[in-house]
Amino acid sequence: MSSSLCEVSAVEKRYPLGETWVQALQDITLDVQVGDFLALSGPSGSGKTTLLNLIGCLDQPTSGSIQLDGVGLSDLSAKDLAAIRAQKIGFVFQSFNLIPVLSAVENVEIALRLSGQEMSREICAEALSAVGLGDFLDRRPSQLSGGQQQRVAIARALVKKPRIVIADEPTANLDSSTGAAVLDLMKRLNEERGATFIFSTHDPMVLERARRVVQLRDGRIVGETGENSA
Amino acid sequence: MNWLFVLALKNLRRNLRRTLISSVAVVAGVTLMIIGNGLIGGLNEGIIRAQIDSQSGHVSLLPPSIEPDAVTHPVSDLEAVPDEIQQAVGAYTSTTRVLFDLRIIFGRDAARGTGVGYEPASDAAVFLRGSQDLEGVWPEERGGQGLVLGKSLAGLLGVSVGDVVSVQTRTADGAQNALDLTIVGVVHAHNPAVDNQSVFMVMDEAIRLVDARGPSQIALRLSRRGDSDAVADKLKAVATQSGWSVESYSVAADDLLQINRVREKALRLMIFVILAIAATGIANTIIMSVYERIREVGTMAAMGMQPRRIRLLFLVEGAIMGLLASIVGALLGAGINHHFSVHGFDVGNLPDATSRVPFSTTIYTSYSLSMVFLAVAFGVTVAVLASVWPARFASRLDPATAVRED
Numbered sequence A: 001m002s003s004s005l006c007e008v009s010a011v012e013k014r015y016p017l018g019e020t021w022v023q024a025l026q027d028i029t030l031d032v033q034v035g036d037f038l039a040l041s042g043p044s045g046s047g048k049t050t051l052l053n054l055i056g057c058l059d060q061p062t063s064g065s066i067q068l069d070g071v072g073l074s075d076l077s078a079k080d081l082a083a084i085r086a087q088k089i090g091f092v093f094q095s096f097n098l099i100p101v102l103s104a105v106e107n108v109e110i111a112l113r114l115s116g117q118e119m120s121r122e123i124c125a126e127a128l129s130a131v132g133l134g135d136f137l138d139r140r141p142s143q144l145s146g147g148q149q150q151r152v153a154i155a156r157a158l159v160k161k162p163r164i165v166i167a168d169e170p171t172a173n174l175d176s177s178t179g180a181a182v183l184d185l186m187k188r189l190n191e192e193r194g195a196t197f198i199f200s201t202h203d204p205m206v207l208e209r210a211r212r213v214v215q216l217r218d219g220r221i222v223g224e225t226g227e228n229s230a
Numbered sequence B: 001m002n003w004l005f006v007l008a009l010k011n012l013r014r015n016l017r018r019t020l021i022s023s024v025a026v027v028a029g030v031t032l033m034i035i036g037n038g039l040i041g042g043l044n045e046g047i048i049r050a051q052i053d054s055q056s057g058h059v060s061l062l063p064p065s066i067e068p069d070a071v072t073h074p075v076s077d078l079e080a081v082p083d084e085i086q087q088a089v090g091a092y093t094s095t096t097r098v099l100f101d102l103r104i105i106f107g108r109d110a111a112r113g114t115g116v117g118y119e120p121a122s123d124a125a126v127f128l129r130g131s132q133d134l135e136g137v138w139p140e141e142r143g144g145q146g147l148v149l150g151k152s153l154a155g156l157l158g159v160s161v162g163d164v165v166s167v168q169t170r171t172a173d174g175a176q177n178a179l180d181l182t183i184v185g186v187v188h189a190h191n192p193a194v195d196n197q198s199v200f201m202v203m204d205e206a207i208r209l210v211d212a213r214g215p216s217q218i219a220l221r222l223s224r225r226g227d228s229d230a231v232a233d234k235l236k237a238v239a240t241q242s243g244w245s246v247e248s249y250s251v252a253a254d255d256l257l258q259i260n261r262v263r264e265k266a267l268r269l270m271i272f273v274i275l276a277i278a279a280t281g282i283a284n285t286i287i288m289s290v291y292e293r294i295r296e297v298g299t300m301a302a303m304g305m306q307p308r309r310i311r312l313l314f315l316v317e318g319a320i321m322g323l324l325a326s327i328v329g330a331l332l333g334a335g336i337n338h339h340f341s342v343h344g345f346d347v348g349n350l351p352d353a354t355s356r357v358p359f360s361t362t363i364y365t366s367y368s369l370s371m372v373f374l375a376v377a378f379g380v381t382v383a384v385l386a387s388v389w390p391a392r393f394a395s396r397l398d399p400a401t402a403v404r405e406d
Helices: A048-055 A078-088 A104-114 A121-130 A146-158 A176-193 A204-209 B002-014 B016-056 B083-089 B151-157 B203-210 B225-242 B254-292 B294-302 B307-343 B369-395
Strands: A004-017 A020-033 A037-041 A063-068 A089-092 A164-168 A197-201 A212-217 A220-226 B059-062 B093-106 B109-118 B133-136 B147-150 B164-170 B176-188 B198-202 B217-221 B245-248
Touching (some): A020 A048, A037 A176, A048 A063, A048 A197, A078 A089, A078 B294, A104 A121, A104 B002, A121 A146, A146 A164, A176 A197, B002 B016, B002 B307, B016 B059, B016 B254, B059 B225, B083 B217, B093 B203, B109 B151, B109 B203, B147 B164, B151 B176, B164 B203, B198 B203, B225 B245, B254 B307, B254 B369
Parallel strands (some): A037 A212
Antiparallel strands (some): A004 A063, A212 A220, B059 B245, B093 B109, B093 B164, B093 B217, B147 B198
16 A cells, blocks of 8 residues: 655746746646656656656745655755755756766765765665676776766665655666666666655656656646556 | 865865966965065064164163264263163163264275274173174284274275274364274174174273263163063163163164064065965866856755755865965975074175164074964965855755756
């Protein structure tokens, strides 16, 4: 029996653009369940990244409400949002976003330190072993392939055992076979560890592997397929 | 906190050449600060030493007819030392001198100078001769006969030890008088006021020449230089009743020290300009670093790094840069300063404008560890202050857009 991890209710997001306003999201209602492997799909500009930013506490809605793990995000300060990100959210970015001056294991260590959990190199090494990089702990990002860098990013996102992992187009910068491998890894971690994943994509190969797909267009949810669809 | 320091260090190594170039100005500023302060301190000390050792002792008492700042040395109205002053200075190491203007003639050459009649038994205890180089002997070693000339004056006349010169002056009664005296010594005091001007002879010989009825000054040497003002104040109470004036070396040397204060201000201005350049360089380096790392900053913010920690990271980077540059500057400055504090450097060939000015022509830079620490602290502070704005800028980046920055 799954339970709700993130409830997005009637969320609207508008951005100022010069003298006008851009309606990035409108009337978004979404319930992300614990253990979900959920894809947000849609063309560029449909609002996928904006919605991930809101769920990931990187931004706040113009109206509506978001509850993550029972905490309302709307009225939190930047400091409180940072604390939630540190403890409850893991991020995987399209461009990997590793710190180039740090080794693979040091990149993972940073996430664990920021989460406030007890720092342990063993835990970080295990996280890298879990993504198949046990022999690459001391390699710098520049010494790793794109697929390996993204696996370091996944280890970094998961090391602190977050409530949710947010991945913004995680395979977009990878070739198809590497992208498939990375996606299979994410799915395995989702199934074995129960880690909740929500990611944006318009890659059909990614959508095939998602258990739930929410389609966005022009800032609105226009459809949903998969396990939790109505 | 430790990992933040390590991360900052790694970030600085990322663009080592830029970091080094930005640090050069801090190195220069800190080096100049240490050398400049050592030089000013050394100049001050040179002026004070020269004043004490050749002109006034620690405290000087002058008879009513002598103006403290007088350039000439009249002997007409000199008087015997009053008993109460004699008694008051009796508690200290003291000596008396007669000073008078003279012409010294050798063959067809003549030069003006200042005659110094001194008490052989007590003069060297007040006017120390340790730093002087003497060719020949002092007159007391020749039974009070002859004279000692300053080295430059001897050079001007082309005379040396053993030559006989005519010394011409006016007596206390205004009459012309002259004596032929043998040069028994040539002194190099490394002090223009002595080397360019002074003609030393024992008091008896001087009295014979100018017929003075008393000394031009009583000079005191104290066991502690710092007591000079207090002793001068104490003696004033007695001396002023007889019309005598009293001044400590610090008052006598004040005009020259004032000039040094102007130099000190100019030096501070120069250090300020260099450190302002350094601050601009560091601010530029840190802001460039922020711009190059916007995505990294966004990533760290996305991972939950608090804005104050992001700020701290860049401040630590500035501080490390400032600290390392300041240490290099301090080592460089302290090394140069130390060398000149031991060996000194000679400024003896300065123009004639300094011919009567008492100061040591060998300058030994002053050297203090506290100055080195102060300079390092100053360099680090400048670097940290220069990093404040870039660090603040980094901490205020919007993580949502920063993580996707190209």
